[in-house]
Amino acid sequence: MSTEILVSFVIPHKGRFDMLKQTLESIALLDYPLNQLEIIVVSQTPEIANETLLSNPEIKLTVLTQISSESISASRNIGVKKAKGNYLAFLDADIALSANWLTQMHAHLKKDNRIIVSAMQVCAENAPPLEKIRTHLSNADIDCNLNFLPGRNLFMTRASFEKIGGFPEHLITCEDYYFTDQAAKLGNLYYTSDASYIHIGEDKFYDEMFKKEIWRGQSNLQSIKGRKIPLREIPSFIIPLGILVCLILSLISILFQAYNNALVFIILGMLPVVAYSLRLYALAKSSVSFSSVLTFYTYYFPARAIGTIAGLFKAIGANHK
Structure with missing residues (x-):
């Protein structure tokens, strides 16, 4: 039976x-x-x-x-x-x-x-x-x-x-x-x-994580459709893109020898990285070093931004087919 x-x-x-x-x-x-x-x-x-x-x-x-x-x-x-x-x-x-x-x-x-x-x-x-x-x-x-x-x-x-x-x-x-x-x-x-x-x-390993986060980020914007986004989730979409924009603007400023502007953009880009790192370091209760946490977010945010942008272009391409 x-x-x-x-x-x-x-x-x-x-x-x-x-x-x-x-x-x-x-x-x-x-x-x-x-x-x-x-x-x-x-x-x-x-x-x-x-x-x-x-x-x-x-x-x-x-x-x-x-x-x-x-x-x-x-x-x-x-x-x-x-x-x-x-x-x-x-x-x-x-x-x-x-x-x-x-x-x-x-x-x-x-x-x-x-x-x-x-x-x-x-x-x-x-x-x-x-x-x-x-x-x-x-x-x-x-x-x-x-x-x-x-x-x-x-x-x-x-x-x-x-x-x-x-x-x-x-x-x-x-x-x-x-x-x-x-x-x-x-x-x-x-x-x-x-x-x-x-x-x-x-x-x-951080380099492997960087590649994976680009892949993971490609459906970020598509996942919003059809669901209500809580306020606490909104920064996860805005902050990675903001950091990437600050990084690009700082590089452009350096190319034009506008070093004061470059410094401002670098500081603006690093503020959320440091803030998130301090929060996670407190959560981890010293089981990992602050430098490891800072390294994590330095890789994580740009990768998420790149993945989000790549996903946006894919979605636009799919809609025009």
Whole structure:
């Protein structure tokens, strides 16, 4: 007699097999009846094989192939169509869950009109400064309801997913902002410290982070459409662009030997960098140096601005086709 599937894990994937395997193995180590779980990997890497991914045969594993041009949202939505569970767990393909993750997600989802719950991020052993910075940013507010939850680990009912209408397939990035914003109209988004995860693929080097932030920023403006933007989110759109403009104006001033003007623009551009760095340094409680935090924002803001501008030109080009 077959056991009913209660929870379906939906994982979009592209490359990085070792991280995907670690993700799946962390699911296999959950303190939960494994025969009530299924894993659906929607991969943009066609040569992937089921038998190489998961050593525990107790969990049903399905691998679907997705074309590389489709968005992460499309992969998640396809996975849900295949899923049989009454509950859906959305993970990125580089997440290692704590053993109590699923039991805690079930417990917390039942409380206080919650529609999505998520666990807090923790660092891996010997984490470099950049990973610690990213983790502190993820945990700025914890054990409370939030306006947004990152898409790395989300737990919800299938019924709630259907009410929301699925992930926004028109967005290349920022799809979790849009999806959880729509979910917040139906209930609370809760971020708990009672369970945790390690982001195996977390940024560890500043040059790699710079490239990723350009990519992540390309759907910034598109993600605004169709949702109400809270006041506290507006600076995240304005400040990166303002810093980039100040940097460009300072370089132009230097070219024209207007050094006083260049100094003014440099100071104006650095003010928000320093302000954000002081805030994060206080949040990190000295677990990372101030110079590391300052370096992070010096890379982060220009990269976000470049990505936003690139996304704007892509959107304009797409509209003229």
